[in-house]
Amino acid sequence: MDGIDFIFILAHSILSLAGIFLNLLLIYIGVHHSPDKIRTYAALILNFAFSDLIICIMNFLIQKRNNVQQSLLTFGAYSLLYSFCYRYYILMRPPPSRRNVLIVLALVYLPCFSQLCLSLFIESPSEEMVKIFDDAFPQYDSRNLTICGIKDNTLLLPKLVITHGIFAVLPLYAIIFIFRYKIVKKMKGVMPVRSETKSMQKQFLKALTYQTLIPIITLFAMFFFGIGHNQMFKHKATEYATPIFLLVTPVVSPLTSLYFVHPYKHKLQSLLSGDRPPQKTISVSTCETSTIR
Numbered sequence: 001m002d003g004i005d006f007i008f009i010l011a012h013s014i015l016s017l018a019g020i021f022l023n024l025l026l027i028y029i030g031v032h033h034s035p036d037k038i039r040t041y042a043a044l045i046l047n048f049a050f051s052d053l054i055i056c057i058m059n060f061l062i063q064k065r066n067n068v069q070q071s072l073l074t075f076g077a078y079s080l081l082y083s084f085c086y087r088y089y090i091l092m093r094p095p096p097s098r099r100n101v102l103i104v105l106a107l108v109y110l111p112c113f114s115q116l117c118l119s120l121f122i123e124s125p126s127e128e129m130v131k132i133f134d135d136a137f138p139q140y141d142s143r144n145l146t147i148c149g150i151k152d153n154t155l156l157l158p159k160l161v162i163t164h165g166i167f168a169v170l171p172l173y174a175i176i177f178i179f180r181y182k183i184v185k186k187m188k189g190v191m192p193v194r195s196e197t198k199s200m201q202k203q204f205l206k207a208l209t210y211q212t213l214i215p216i217i218t219l220f221a222m223f224f225f226g227i228g229h230n231q232m233f234k235h236k237a238t239e240y241a242t243p244i245f246l247l248v249t250p251v252v253s254p255l256t257s258l259y260f261v262h263p264y265k266h267k268l269q270s271l272l273s274g275d276r277p278p279q280k281t282i283s284v285s286t287c288e289t290s291t292i293r
Contacts, residue, residue, distance in 0.1 A: 008244065016057075047105060048254070056247070087205060123149065183205060
C-alpha cells in the first residue's frame with residue numbers, strides 16, 4: 001500500500017465513521033426527544049437517518065460502492081419527494097397517522113427495492129470480470145482483490161437498473177422543486193395556523209431544501225468517473241475521488257435536521273454542553289387545622 005492508497009482509505013474510513021456517528025446521534029434524538037407535535041414527521045427524518053447509516057456502515061466495513069448503496073441513494077431522492085409532499089399535504093389537511101406514513105413509505109421504497117434485487121442478479125461471474133479488469137488495467141495487480149461488475153450493460157436488465165438509478169432522479173428533483181414552490185407560495189398566503197406551527201413549517205422546509213441541495217456534490221463523483229471511464233486522465237486520486245464524493249451526502253445529510261429543526265438543535269446543544277434536564281420537584285406542605293367545638 002503506497003501513500004496515496006493510505007491517505008484515501010483513511011479519508012474514506014474517517015468519513016464513514018463520522019457518518020455513522022452523526023446518523024446514530026440523529027436517530028437517538030429523533031426516537032427519544034421528538035416533541036409530540038412532530039412525532040409523525042419524525043418517522044420520515046428517521047427514514048433518512050437509517051438509510052444513510054446503512055450506507056456509512058457498509059462503506060466503513062467493505063467500502064461497497066454498488067447495489068445497496070446505489071439503491072439507497074436513489075431511495076433518498078424518493079424520500080425527499082415524499083417529505084415535500086407530506087409538508088404540502090399538512091398545510092391543507094390534518095396530519096396523517098404514523099402508521100399511514102410508514103405504509104406509504106414502504107410503497108415508495110418498492111421501486112428502489114426492485115432496483116436492488118435486479119442488481120444482485122445482473123452481475124457477471126467474477127472470473128470474467130477479472131479478465132476484463134486485467135486487460136483494461138494491466139498496471140494493477142488483481143490478485144487478492146474482489147472484482148465485480150457487469151460485462152455487457154447494453155442488455156435489458158442492466159439498462160433498467162442503470163436508468164432507474166441515475167435518470168429517475170432528474171424528474172424526481174423537478175417535482176420536488178415544484179412542491180417546494182407551492183409550499184412557499186402557500187405559506188406566504190393567508191394561512192389559518194398559529195405562528196408556532198408556521199415557524200415549525202419553515203424549519204422543516206429549510207432543512208429539506210438544504211438536504212435537497214447536498215446531493216449536488218455527487219456531480220463531482222460523476223465528473224471523476226467520466227474522466228476515468230473515458231480514459232482522459234488516469235490517476236489513483238481520481239479513482240478514489242468517485243466513492244469519496246458519493247459518501248459525502250449520507251455523512252452531511254443528518255446535519256440538516258440536527259441544525260435546522262430547533263427541538264433537535266436544542267437537544268444537541270444540551271448534550272454538547274452537558275446540561276442536565278431540570279428535575280421536577282414536588283413539594284408537600286402540611287397544615288394543622290383546629291376545630292372549634
